[in-house]
Amino acid sequence: MHVVTRFPPSPTGYFHIGSARTALFNYVFAAKEGGVMYLRFEDTDKERSKKEYEDDILAGLAWLGIPFTPAAPLRQSERVENYRVYLHALIKTGAAYEAEEGLAGGKVIRFRNPNTRVTFSDLIRGEMGFDTAELKDFIIARNADDPLYHLAVVADDHDMGITHVIRGEDHLSNTQRQILIMEALGFERPRYAHMPLILAPDRNKLSKRHGAVSVNEYKREGYLPEALVNYLALLGWTPPEKEKFSLGEMIAAFDIGAVHKSGAIFDARKLEWLNKEYLREMPDDIFVKEVTRRAPVWDERTAAKLAPLLRERVGVWRDLGALAEEFDYFSAEPKLDPAKVSGKGSDATSASRHLQTLHEMFMKAAVDDFSDPDTIKNIVWGYATAEGRGAVLWPLRYALSGREKSPDPFLIASSLGKEKTLSRVQTALALLKAS
RNA sequence: GGCCCCGUCGUCUAACGGUUAGGACACCAUUCUUUCAAGAUGGGAACACGGGUUCGAUUCCCGUCGGGGUCACCA
Numbered sequence: 001m002h003v004v005t006r007f008p009p010s011p012t013g014y015f016h017i018g019s020a021r022t023a024l025f026n027y028v029f030a031a032k033e034g035g036v037m038y039l040r041f042e043d044t045d046k047e048r049s050k051k052e053y054e055d056d057i058l059a060g061l062a063w064l065g066i067p068f069t070p071a072a073p074l075r076q077s078e079r080v081e082n083y084r085v086y087l088h089a090l091i092k093t094g095a096a097y098e099a100e101e102g103l104a105g106g107k108v109i110r111f112r113n114p115n116t117r118v119t120f121s122d123l124i125r126g127e128m129g130f131d132t133a134e135l136k137d138f139i140i141a142r143n144a145d146d147p148l149y150h151l152a153v154v155a156d157d158h159d160m161g162i163t164h165v166i167r168g169e170d171h172l173s174n175t176q177r178q179i180l181i182m183e184a185l186g187f188e189r190p191r192y193a194h195m196p197l198i199l200a201p202d203r204n205k206l207s208k209r210h211g212a213v214s215v216n217e218y219k220r221e222g223y224l225p226e227a228l229v230n231y232l233a234l235l236g237w238t239p240p241e242k243e244k245f246s247l248g249e250m251i252a253a254f255d256i257g258a259v260h261k262s263g264a265i266f267d268a269r270k271l272e273w274l275n276k277e278y279l280r281e282m283p284d285d286i287f288v289k290e291v292t293r294r295a296p297v298w299d300e301r302t303a304a305k306l307a308p309l310l311r312e313r314v315g316v317w318r319d320l321g322a323l324a325e326e327f328d329y330f331s332a333e334p335k336l337d338p339a340k341v342s343g344k345g346s347d348a349t350s351a352s353r354h355l356q357t358l359h360e361m362f363m364k365a366a367v368d369d370f371s372d373p374d375t376i377k378n379i380v381w382g383y384a385t386a387e388g389r390g391a392v393l394w395p396l397r398y399a400l401s402g403r404e405k406s407p408d409p410f411l412i413a414s415s416l417g418k419e420k421t422l423s424r425v426q427t428a429l430a431l432l433k434a435s
Numbered sequence: 436g437g438c439c440c441c442g443u444c445g446u447c448u449a450a451c452g453g454u455u456a457g458g459a460c461a462c463c464a465u466u467c468u469u470u471c472a473a474g475a476u477g478g479g480a481a482c483a484c485g486g487g488u489u490c491g492a493u494u495c496c497c498g499u500c501g502g503g504g505u506c507a508c509c510a
Binding site for chain 1: 437438439440441442446447448449458459460461468469470471472473474502503504505506507508509510
């Protein structure tokens with residue numbers, strides 16, 4: 001069986017992460033079966049549909065790396081002749097009728113409800129059954145040229161040869177209407193799979209008031225698309241072993257029957273953790289390039305120097321801003337507080353003695369190249385160990401950084417170079433003497 | 436409210452009648468360490484409740500409770 005799925009967003013809002021997940025699962029399922037996934041825009045709501053939203057969805061799909069085949073034509077608004085044909089057929093057989101009750105005084109087309117029981121087997125949820133009577137004669141079009149959702153979906157899915165409809169659970173109860181229309185038209189039904197919803201921490205449907213919901217926002221914050229895709233996949237399906245997996249691995253291991261039944265709360269912290277994992281394996285040169293692009297205060301050389309410690313601290317690229325602030329001593333002279341030079345459990349006298357000694361050791365050191373942190377460590381380690389590492393290394397680190405918290409002094413010194421290292425130690429020494 | 440779906444640590448989940456109920460995120464502790472971060476090690480933490488079925492229920496059935504979805508001339 002040739003599998004054909006579809007991702008049919010209505011361009012009435014920015015690309016939502018819930019939609020993104022639906023697209024992902026449709027793609028993965030189709031890819032697994034060697035089929036295709038079509039994208040079509042359901043823009044029957046002319047008032048709310050906007051080109052800007054179409055573009056956002058398209059850009060989001062591209063960014064996430066979810067491939068699709070564009071339907072032709074792409075929009076439902078370009079297929080009105082089709083719907084008209086089906087609508088006429090429905091009216092002709094009496095399955096639908098015109099009713100004079102249009103909002104603006106015109107007519108609408110209602111579907112004549114046979115009031116039967118509709119059952120279908122959901123790939124995720126199993127046997128489903130609905131009594132359609134309470135639906136009444138629902139409206140399927142404003143008029144012959146203006147179809148509504150249910151009619152348009154049924155017509156398109158049929159025309160495009162859709163074999164599997166994978167969508168959110170919020171569409172579960174829509175299925176009965178669509179099946180009724182299909183039966184009236186004599187169409188073959190697709191297979192259905194209704195996925196659980198993505199929930200906010202308050203267990204409600206995830207929406208804007210709960211924080212970031214548009215794919216674009218995640219891009220702007222500096223998440224990696226692979227991480228978002230991976231996390232979204234996790235919110236509905238569990239891989240055989242590891243939680244971190246690529247799209248290709250997901251396709252290989254995917255099983256629609258194993259998709260979860262209950263809604264999952266979106267956990268931003270776990271997404272961050274995953275993102276950090278992906279950031280970790282980013283090649284050095286790309287990482288450095290990204291850093292210099294996103295944090296212009298550092299040139300490439302400094303960024304390369306800082307890369308190892310940045311990798312430990314950046315969860316999402318947006319963290320770079322705060323880090324650039326925190327690491328300002330790498331590019332500018334720190335302001336020192338004389339009271340803090342000696343650190344805890346030591347005093348100004350011994351602090352200046354240690355700094356004086358370190359300064360001399362650096363001066364006398366055979367090497368002038370400070371580029372390797374270990375070189376610096378080797379110079380002072382013996383002395384620091386003998387005198388007490390805290391007492392010796394804290395003043396050094398503080399003299400170089402002006403901060404109570406920072407990476408180790410060897411790394412800072414190596415980034416600064418010998419000259420600046422010496423001058424900062426001297427500055428601290430002078431400050432100590434003056435106070 | 437009617438109809439429908441769902442119910443394992445705080446969160447995401449594993450288990451497909453017999454397990455000390457496993458893992459991940461988060462959290463806490465210890466360790467490493469001059470501080471921070473990262474790392475290593477360890478820890479606390481769950482089967483919603485009540486009936487059945489069964490030699491035996493987290494697992495199967497029913498009910499209760501709880502959560503969610505849907506009831507548009509939106510999709």
